[in-house]
Amino acid sequence: MSQSGRQSVNTSNVLSVIMGGGQGTRLFPLTKERAKPAVPLAGKYRLVDIPISNCINSSLRRIYVLTQFNSASLHRHISQSYKFDHFSGGFVEILAAEQTFADTSWYQGTADAVRKNKIHFQNHDWDYLLILSGDQLYRMDFRNIIDQHVETGADISIATIPVTRPEVPGLGIMQMDANRRITRFVEKPSDPAVQDTLRLDRAWYPRLNIHSDAELFLASMGIYVFSREVIFRLLENTLTDFGKHIIPQSINELQVYSYVFQGYWEDIGTIRAFFDANIDLTNELPRFNFFDMSAPIFSRPRFLPGSKINGAQVDHAVISDGCIINRANVTHSIIGLRSIVGPGTSLNRTILLGSDYYESLESIRDNEKSGKPPLGVGSNCRIENTILDKNARVGDNVVISPAGKPDKVDHPLYYIRDGLVIIPKSGVVPHGTVI
Numbered sequence: 089m090s091q092s093g094r095q096s097v098n099t100s101n102v103l104s105v106i107m108g109g110g111q112g113t114r115l116f117p118l119t120k121e122r123a124k125p126a127v128p129l130a131g132k133y134r135l136v137d138i139p140i141s142n143c144i145n146s147s148l149r150r151i152y153v154l155t156q157f158n159s160a161s162l163h164r165h166i167s168q169s170y171k172f173d174h175f176s177g178g179f180v181e182i183l184a185a186e187q188t189f190a191d192t193s194w195y196q197g198t199a200d201a202v203r204k205n206k207i208h209f210q211n212h213d214w215d216y217l218l219i220l221s222g223d224q225l226y227r228m229d230f231r232n233i234i235d236q237h238v239e240t241g242a243d244i245s246i247a248t249i250p251v252t253r254p255e256v257p258g259l260g261i262m263q264m265d266a267n268r269r270i271t272r273f274v275e276k277p278s279d280p281a282v283q284d285t286l287r288l289d290r291a292w293y294p295r296l297n298i299h300s301d302a303e304l305f306l307a308s309m310g311i312y313v314f315s316r317e318v319i320f321r322l323l324e325n326t327l328t329d330f331g332k333h334i335i336p337q338s339i340n341e342l343q344v345y346s347y348v349f350q351g352y353w354e355d356i357g358t359i360r361a362f363f364d365a366n367i368d369l370t371n372e373l374p375r376f377n378f379f380d381m382s383a384p385i386f387s388r389p390r391f392l393p394g395s396k397i398n399g400a401q402v403d404h405a406v407i408s409d410g411c412i413i414n415r416a417n418v419t420h421s422i423i424g425l426r427s428i429v430g431p432g433t434s435l436n437r438t439i440l441l442g443s444d445y446y447e448s449l450e451s452i453r454d455n456e457k458s459g460k461p462p463l464g465v466g467s468n469c470r471i472e473n474t475i476l477d478k479n480a481r482v483g484d485n486v487v488i489s490p491a492g493k494p495d496k497v498d499h500p501l502y503y504i505r506d507g508l509v510i511i512p513k514s515g516v517v518p519h520g521t522v523i
Contacts, residue, residue, distance in 0.1 A: 099147040102234060103214040104443035105205075106139045106157040108162060108222040114358045115223075117478060117503045123155060125222030126162035127362070128209065128441045128478070130369050130378060131408035131424045133387045134165050135356060139220040140180060145383040146230040149178025153222070154201045154513030156185040160273050169360075169388040172473060183208060197328030206323065217319050219312040219330065225365050225376055226309075226353040227383055231315055233347040234269075243318040243342040246335065247311035249349045250304040260331055261286045270344045273308075273336050295460055296348050305389075306346060308335075309353055318342065349468045352376050360506035363475065366439050370404045375513065391423065400429070408442060414467075428464030430484065436472040440465070443479050455481075460516060474509040476493045482511065499523075 089485065112119035118127050125136035136153065143151050149172060155162055163182050172178035183196050183205050187203045195201040198219070202209075209217070212428025216234055220256050228247070237245040248262050256277060263272035265433055288304045312330060314322070314474050327333035345393035352375045354365045368374050378385055392410035399415040407413070408425045429435065443463050447455075452462045461483035465471065469486045476482065488502075495506035502511050502523055511517060 089232070099149075099231065099234075101213075101215040102148050102150070102218055102230075102348040103209060103212055103216075104139075104151045104218045104230075105147050105202060105209075106153045106220045106222050107153065107201065108134065108136060108153045108159070112223075114158070115356075115362060116505070117510055118359070118362065118475070119158065120123045121161075121513050122160045122319075123157055123159045123222075125153070125155075126159075126165060127223075127356070128424060129225070130354075130366060131406050131422050131442070132390075133385060134162075135225075136162065136222050137169070137385055137387045138225055138232065140166075140170060140227075141224060141304070141383070141385045142230060143218075143220075144226050144275060144386060146228075148218065148230060149176060151178075151180045152183050153180065154183050154185075154195070154205065156195050156201075156435075159184060165388060169386065182205075197332070198330045199323060199334050202319070205322040206320065206475050210320075215316050217314045217316065219314070221310045221355075223356045224310070224353065225356055226351065227376070227380070228347075228349060228351070229383070233311070233349075236345065237313045237315075237349050240268070240345050241343060242313070242345040243315055244335070244338055244344045245313040245347050245433055246344065247349050248306040248346045249309055249351075249353050250288065250300075251299055251307045252302055252304065255307065256283055256286075256305050259487065261502075263506045264302065264306065264346045266292070268346050268348070270339055270346050273339055275332065275336075297350055299326060306348065309349060313347075359475070359507060359508055363506070363508055367420060367437055369406055370422065372404070390425065399431075409444075411442075416465075424478075428461075428462070430465060430467035430469070432468040433465055434470045436467070438471050438473070439475045440478075441476060441478045443481075459518065461519060466519065468521070474511065475505070476502040476511045477513040477515065479514045480511045481515070482517045482519070483521065485520045486517050487522045488517070489523070 108123055108125040112124035127135050128137050166180055170180035233245055233247055236314055260275045261277055262270050264270050286305055288306055322334055324417045355364050394406050395411035397413050400413040401417045403419045405418045405421045407423045410426045411423050411428045416429045416433040418435045421435045421438040424440045426443040427440045461481045465482045466484035471488045473490050474488045488509050490504055490507050493504055495507050502509055
C-alpha cells in the first residue's frame with residue numbers, strides 16, 4: 089500500500105532510469121577520476137546508492153544506470169553491490185554511451201541519453217518510465233508519485249519541493265494551478281519581479297501538508313515520470329535535455345502535473361553542497377537519517393573489521409568500518425573506510441574518503457625510503473575544512489586549512505574550491521607541509 093492508504097500501482101509496470109552521465113565539473117577534483125554518482129558519501133556509500141536504494145525500497149527492481157564519463161569505478165561498484173536472484177526479474181544494469189553505425193556521438197544531455205537507449209527500453213514491458221538523477225541525497229517512496237501520475241491521468245509528472253527565495257536562483261521553478269497541473273516553468277529566475285509571480289499560493293499550504301508560514305516556491309527535483317507512449321513521442325526530435333527543452337515545451341501541450349514532496353532533499357552538485365551534506369550527518373539529529381531501517385540505504389558489502397579507537401577523543405563524527413584512530417582529536421568529521429589517523433592529530437570539519445586497501449609493512453618501508461608517507465593521516469597534524477580523497481597520504485606535522493586563502497586554487501599538492509581544501513585521490517602531502 090502507498091503511504092496515503094490507496095492501493096499502489098503495479099510496480100512491475102515501471103522501468104527506472106538513473107542518469108549517471110555528465111562530467112561533474114562543479115564537483116572537480118572529486119570527479120577527476122570518477123563519475124559523479126561514484127563519489128563517496130557518508131564514509132561508506134556512493135551517491136548512486138541513494139536513487140538505487142530508493143527504487144528497491146519502492147519495489148522497483150528494474151533499474152538502468154546511464155553512464156558516460158570516468159565510469160569504470162561506478163561500473164565496478166554497481167556490479168559488486170546489486171545482484172538479484174534469477175527468479176525476481178530484477179536487475180541494475182549499466183548502459184554506457186556507445187558509438188553505433190547510426191550515431192557516433194556521445195550523450196548530449198538527459199533526453200539524448202534516453203533517446204540513444206530507446207532500443208533497450210523498448211525490449212521491456214512497462215507503462216511508466218521513472219527518470220532519476222544520480223547525484224542527489226533524499227529518501228522517497230516512488231510509488232506515491234506513480235500513484236498520483238495514474239490518478240490524475242498525467243502524461244508527465246514532476247517531483248517538486250518547496251524552497252525559500254534564496255534558493256530560487258539556482259533551481260528550475262514551477263508554477264501550478266489548484267489541481268496541481270503545472271502551468272509555467274522558469275529556469276533559475278534571478279529577477280525578484282519574476283520570482284514574485286512564481287510564489288506558491290499560501291492558501292494551498294494546508295492541502296499540500298506544508299506546515300510553514302514562510303514564502304515558498306516549487307522547485308523541480310529532476311525526478312520525472314513519463315507514460316510510455318508520451319516519452320517515445322517526445323523523443324522524436326533532436327532536443328537534448330529534459331529540464332531545459334522537453335519539459336518547458338510540454339507544459340502547454342500535455343498534461344504535466346506536480347508531485348509535491350515533503351522531506352529532505354539536497355542536490356550534491358558542488359563541492360560546498362557535498363561538504364555540507366556530509367558534515368550535517370555528524371549532527372545528533374541530521375537532516376538525512378541513515379539509521380532509518382524502514383527504508384535502508386544499500387551499498388557494497390565489504391566484510392571489513394570493526395574500527396579501532398586507541399585513546400582518541402571523538403566528538404560528533406561518523407566512523408566507517410576498518411579504521412584505526414590513534415590518540416587523535418576528531419570533531420564534526422567523516423572518517424571513511426580503512427582510514428588510519430596518527431596520534432596527536434586534530435581533525436575538525438574534515439572528510440576522509442578512506443582507502444581502497446590496507447598498505448603492507450613492506451610497502452610502508454619502501455615508501456619511507458623515498459620520503460613518501462604511508463596511507464592515511466600521520467601524527468601531530470592539524471586539518472580543518474578539508475576533504476581528503478581516497479588513498480591520500482598525509483605526512484607527520486602537516487597543517488591544512490583554507491583560512492586566509494582564495495576560494496579557488498589549483499596547486500600541485502591540493503585544490504581549493506568553495507573555500508575548502510581538497511587533497512586529490514592518491515595525493516601525497518609530505519611531512520611538515522603547511523597548506
